[in-house]
Amino acid sequence: MSLHASTAAEIGRGLRAKKYSSVEVAKHFLGRIERANPGLNAFVTVTAERALADARRADERIARGHGGPLTGVPLAHKDIFCTAGILTSCGSRMLSNFVAPYDATVVERLDAAGMVLLGKTNMDEFAMGSSNETSYYGPVKNPWDTGKVPGGSSGGSAAAVASRIAPVATGTDTGGSIRQPGALTGLTGFKPTYGRVSRYGMIAFASSLDQAGVLAQSAEDAALVLGAMAGFDARDSTSVDAPVPDYAKGLERPVKGLRIGIIREFFGEGLDAGTGAAVRAAIDAFRKEGATVTELSLPNLPLSVPTYYVVAPAECSSNLSRYDGVRFGHRCKDPKDLLDLYRRSRGEGFGAEVKRRIMTGTYVLSAGYYDAYYLKAQKVRSLINADFRRAFGQVDVLMGPTAPTPAFAIGAKTDDPILMYLNDIYTIGANLAGLPAVSVPCGLVDGLPVGLQVIGPHFSEERLLATAHAWQCATDWHRRVPAAYA
Amino acid sequence: MISVKFFPLFPSGALVTLTRRDVENIAHLARLEITEAELPVYVSSLSSILAFVEQLSGAATDDVVPMAHPLEGQVQRLREDAVTESDRREYYQRNAPAVEAGLYLVPKVIE
Numbered sequence: 001m002s003l004h005a006s007t008a009a010e011i012g013r014g015l016r017a018k019k020y021s022s023v024e025v026a027k028h029f030l031g032r033i034e035r036a037n038p039g040l041n042a043f044v045t046v047t048a049e050r051a052l053a054d055a056r057r058a059d060e061r062i063a064r065g066h067g068g069p070l071t072g073v074p075l076a077h078k079d080i081f082c083t084a085g086i087l088t089s090c091g092s093r094m095l096s097n098f099v100a101p102y103d104a105t106v107v108e109r110l111d112a113a114g115m116v117l118l119g120k121t122n123m124d125e126f127a128m129g130s131s132n133e134t135s136y137y138g139p140v141k142n143p144w145d146t147g148k149v150p151g152g153s154s155g156g157s158a159a160a161v162a163s164r165i166a167p168v169a170t171g172t173d174t175g176g177s178i179r180q181p182g183a184l185t186g187l188t189g190f191k192p193t194y195g196r197v198s199r200y201g202m203i204a205f206a207s208s209l210d211q212a213g214v215l216a217q218s219a220e221d222a223a224l225v226l227g228a229m230a231g232f233d234a235r236d237s238t239s240v241d242a243p244v245p246d247y248a249k250g251l252e253r254p255v256k257g258l259r260i261g262i263i264r265e266f267f268g269e270g271l272d273a274g275t276g277a278a279v280r281a282a283i284d285a286f287r288k289e290g291a292t293v294t295e296l297s298l299p300n301l302p303l304s305v306p307t308y309y310v311v312a313p314a315e316c317s318s319n320l321s322r323y324d325g326v327r328f329g330h331r332c333k334d335p336k337d338l339l340d341l342y343r344r345s346r347g348e349g350f351g352a353e354v355k356r357r358i359m360t361g362t363y364v365l366s367a368g369y370y371d372a373y374y375l376k377a378q379k380v381r382s383l384i385n386a387d388f389r390r391a392f393g394q395v396d397v398l399m400g401p402t403a404p405t406p407a408f409a410i411g412a413k414t415d416d417p418i419l420m421y422l423n424d425i426y427t428i429g430a431n432l433a434g435l436p437a438v439s440v441p442c443g444l445v446d447g448l449p450v451g452l453q454v455i456g457p458h459f460s461e462e463r464l465l466a467t468a469h470a471w472q473c474a475t476d477w478h479r480r481v482p483a484a485y486a
Numbered sequence: 487m488i489s490v491k492f493f494p495l496f497p498s499g500a501l502v503t504l505t506r507r508d509v510e511n512i513a514h515l516a517r518l519e520i521t522e523a524e525l526p527v528y529v530s531s532l533s534s535i536l537a538f539v540e541q542l543s544g545a546a547t548d549d550v551v552p553m554a555h556p557l558e559g560q561v562q563r564l565r566e567d568a569v570t571e572s573d574r575r576e577y578y579q580r581n582a583p584a585v586e587a588g589l590y591l592v593p594k595v596i597e
Contacts, residue, residue, distance in 0.1 A: 101578050194556040208555055237562050238555075306539040317516060324517075326590050328581035337593050339517070347519030352527075355518055359509070359528065360535055362516040373539065378552035380545050385553055417531050418538050434556020458557065 003028045004164040005481065008073045008221040009248075011167055015062055015072040022055035022062070022072030026116050029074045032165040033118065036485065040141045042159040044079045045087050046119040054116040061114055069224050069248070071114030076166040078157050079120040080127055081107050081212075082201035090203045091123040091135040091153075094329045094349030104201025105236070106170060106212050106229045113228040118166050122156030125351045126320065127177055127205045129153050130423040131413065134353040139410055142185060143482045144448050148407035151181030151423075157215045158185040163485040168216045168225055172202060174209045175308050176402075176427025179439040182215055183402035183451025186441040186480055188468060190214045190222040193458050194434030195240035197226075198233030206315035207238070209308075209431045218478055219440070219468035223247035226461065245462050253466035256290030259395040264297045266400030266426050275450045278443030279401045282452045285474065286399075286467075294395060298387035303380050304428040305421055310364050310377035311432070316354075317361025323349060356417065385433045392457040397467060401426055402439035402451035430455050440468045441477040449477070502536040504529055 003025060006014065015022055030048050037043050051074065058072035082088050082100035089095045103111070111117070124134040132140040132155025140155040142148040143163035150159040154171030158181035161169050171178040173191035182189020190213045197212040204210060212229065216222040227248060232241040262283060267276060287293045325331040325345025332344035350358070364373035391398055403423060413420045430437040435458060439451035452471070456464045472478050504512075509528045513520045520528060575588060584591035 098581055101574070101581065195560070234563075234565070238557075238560070240557065240560070300545065303542060303545060306542050309535060310539050310542070321517075325583065326592055327579075328583075331583035335593050338595055341593055342517040343514075343519040346517055347521075350518070352524070355520070355524075356528065356531055356535075358516050358518060359512045359532060363512050363532070363536070364539075366512075366515065372543075375552055376542050376545075376547065377539070378554060379547035379550040380542050382550050382553040383545060383547065385556075418534055421538075432556070 004032060005486070006167070007217045008168040009069065009218070009224055011073045012069045012071065016067050022058040022116060023052060025072065026051045026055040026074055026118070029118055029166060036163055036165050039146060040143060040159050040163060041138055042121055042140055042156040042163070042165065043076065043119045044089055044091070044122050044137050044156070047086060047117050050086070051116050051118050058114045058116060068113055070110070070228055072116060074116040074118045074167055075110060075225070076118045076121045076157060076160050076169040077107060078123055078154050078169065078171050080123060080172050080203045081170060082203070083107055083117070083120065086120065088120070088203070089136070090127070091125040091137060092350065092354070093136045094323050096136060097330065098328055100201070102201060105198035105233045106202065109229050110225070121154070121160055121169055124153035124155065125354050126203070126316070127153040127172055127174055128316070128353050128357055130176070130180060130420055132156065132181070133410065133414055134351055136351060141410070142407045143485055144185065145407065147409055148448070149184070149410050151184035151403070151407065153177040154215060155181050158182060158187060158189070161185070161187055161215050161217060162482065164481055165485070168214065168221050170212060170229070171215045172210060172212050173431065174205050175312060175431050176424040178213045178215060179427050179437060179451065179453060180403050180423060182439040184407040184449065186449030186477065188216045188219055188222050188441070188478060189439040189451070190216070190226060190465070191430065191437050192226060192230060192461055193240070193436045195238050196436070196459070196461065197230050198236040198239045200233055200235040204319040206312040207319060208315060209312060219465050219472055220248065220251060222438070222468070223251055223465045242459065247462055247465050250462040251466050251469040253463070255286060255467065255470045258286065258291040258397065258467065260286055260291050260293045261296040261391050261395035261398045262293060263301065263398050263400045264295050265299070265301045270404050270422070270425065271401060272405040272445065274445035275401050275403070275405060278445060278450050279452050282442040282471065283399050289470070289474070296391050296394065296398070298391055300380065300383040300387050301429050304384060304432060305425055307377045307380045307384065307432060308424070308428045309360070309421060310373050311381065313357040313361035314365050314374050315361070317358045317365065320354070320358055325349070353417070381432050384429060388429070388433045388435060396456070396463060397460070398455040400453055402453040403427070406445050406448035406450050426453060434458060436461050436464055438464045438468050440471055441480070443477060444480070449480070502540065503533045504536070
C-alpha cells in the first residue's frame with residue numbers, strides 16, 4: 001500500500017515497525033503538497049524545513065523506543081491555531097503579517113506527541129463561511145471536483161486530507177466548520193464537546209460556540225488525534241477539568257443495543273433527495289446490526305440558524321474589536337487621527353463577510369436592540385438545548401444528514417448570505433448546545449461524498465467514535481479517494 | 487441614533503429594513519470604514535439577515551432562562567494573583583506596526 005493511501009494510525013504503525021522513516025514519510029507528503037497544492041489552494045503556508053526537523057526528531061525518538069501512535073506522523077494545522085514563529089493568518093488580510101509569538105495548546109500537545117508539521121491550511125476568513133470562499137488567500141477547491149467548494153470554514157484542512165496530501169489535519173467548528181467540510185470531502189470530521197479541547201492560542205470567533213477538532217480519514221485517526229489534543233488547560237477559562245478517556249481503546253464497543261434517534265426535522269424540505277436516501281440507508285444498516293431506531297421531534301431545532309446568526313455575530317463583533325491596527329495586524333497607511341486609524345485599518349483588513357458579521361453583531365448588541373435580538377436568541381438557545389436534553393433521555397445518539405446537499409459550485413452562493421448560512425442548518429444545533437458530533441462518509445451522490453452526522457450528549461466522545469468506527473468497519477466510503485489523488 | 491422601520495408584511499413578525507444612514511451608523515459604532523460601493527450591498531444584506539432572524543420573535547420564551555454558556559454549572563476559575571509570565575515585550579512587539587522605546591505609536595490624540 002502506498003504511503004498516502006494509509007491512515008495516520010497505519011503510518012504510525014509502519015513507523016514503529018521501521019517500514020519507513022518519518023523523514024521519508026515527510027518527504028513523500030511534502031512532494032505531494034508541491035504537486036497538488038497549486039491546484040487546490042489548501043495550504044496558506046508549507047513548513048517544509050520544520051517538517052523535516054520534526055521528522056528527524058521523531059525518528060530519533062522511535063529509535064529509542066519512545067514513539068507513541070502518532071510519533072512521526074505528519075499533520076496540518078488550520079491557520080487559526082497560533083504557531084510560534086510561523087505566519088498565523090486566520091485567512092485574513094488583517095493577520096497576513098502576523099507571526100504568532102507562541103504555540104496554541106493544541107499545537108503544543110500534538111507536537112509533544114511527536115507529530116510532524118507540514119504547514120497551515122487555508123480557511124474562511126476568521127472561520128466565517130461555509131465554502132472557504134471568504135479567505136483572503138482565495139477559495140480552496142474540492143479534490144472530488146475542483147469546480148466545487150470543499151465546504152468551510154476548515155476547507156483547507158478538508159481538501160488537504162481528502163486529497164491525501166496530509167494524512168490528518170486540525171479544524172475548528174463554531175457552526176459546523178469541521179463536520180460540513182468533512183461531509184463535502186468524504187472525511188471523518190469530529191467536533192468534541194464544548195470545553196473538551198483547549199482554545200488557548202486558537203483565534204476566537206464566537207466564544208460560547210468555538211471548539212477545536214479533527215478532520216481525519218477514519219474514526220481511529222480522529223480518536224488518536226483527539227486523545228492527544230484534548231484535556232484540561234489552565235490557560236483556557238472554558239477548558240473542562242475532566243480526565244480524557246483512551247478514545248482509541250474504546251473504539252471496539254459494539255453497536256448492538258445502541259439506541260439511535262432520527263431527528264425528524266432534519267429530513268424535511270431543503271434536503272437533497274440523494275443525500276437523504278444515503279443517510280437513511282446508513283441508519284437502516286445500524287438497525288440491522290442490532291441498534292434500535294426511533295424517530296424523534298426536536299421542535300425548536302429549526303430555529304438554530306436564526307439563533308446562531310444573532311449569537312455568533314454578537315460574539316464576533318466583540319472578539320474582533322481587538323484588531324485595531326495598534327499592537328499587531330494590518331495598519332492603514334498615513335492615518336490622519338486615531339479614529340481614521342481604527343476605521344481604515346479594520347475596513348481594509350477585514351473582508352466583506354467578516355464586516356457583515358461584525359455589523360450584524362454590533363446592531364443586535366446596540367442599545368435598545370439587545371433584548372429583542374441577543375436576549376431573545378439566548379432564550380431560544382435554551383429551548384433548543386432542552387430539546388436535545390429530552391431526546392437524550394430516550395436515545396444514546398441522534399442521527400441525520402450533516403449537510404443538506406453535496407458540494408456546490410464555487411461562486412453559487414456567494415451573493416446570498418442567507419442561502420450560504422443555510423448550509424449549516426443541521427450542524428449548528430450541536431454548537432448551540434455544546435454537544436459533540438461527528439460526520440462520517442456514507443455514500444456518493446453524483447460522484448460527490450455525503451455525510452452521516454451522529455450527535456451525542458456532552459462528553460460522549462467515546463460512544464460517537466465507536467459508532468463511527470463500527471460504520472467504517474462495515475463500509476469503505478471512508479477509503480474512497482478522488483481518482484486524481486489516488 | 488439608529489432608526490428602524492417596521493413594516494407589518496408578515497403576520498408572525500415584522501420585517502426590518504435598514505437605511506443607508508443606519509448602516510453608516512452601525513459601521514461607525516464598529517469602527518469600520520465602508521466604501522460608497524459597499525454601502526448598498528450592506529443595506530440589502532443586513533436587512534435580509536435581520537428579517538431572517540425575525541422568526542425568533544415567534545418562539546414562546548416567557549419563562550425561559552437565557553443560555554449564555556453551553557455547559558451548565560461550569561464556573562469561571564480564579565487563580566492566585568501572581569506573576570506567571572516573564573517579560574517578553576520586545577518579542578511581542580515585533581508584530582506591532584510602529585513602536586518606539588517600547589511604546590506602541592498611534593497618531594496624536596491630544597492636540
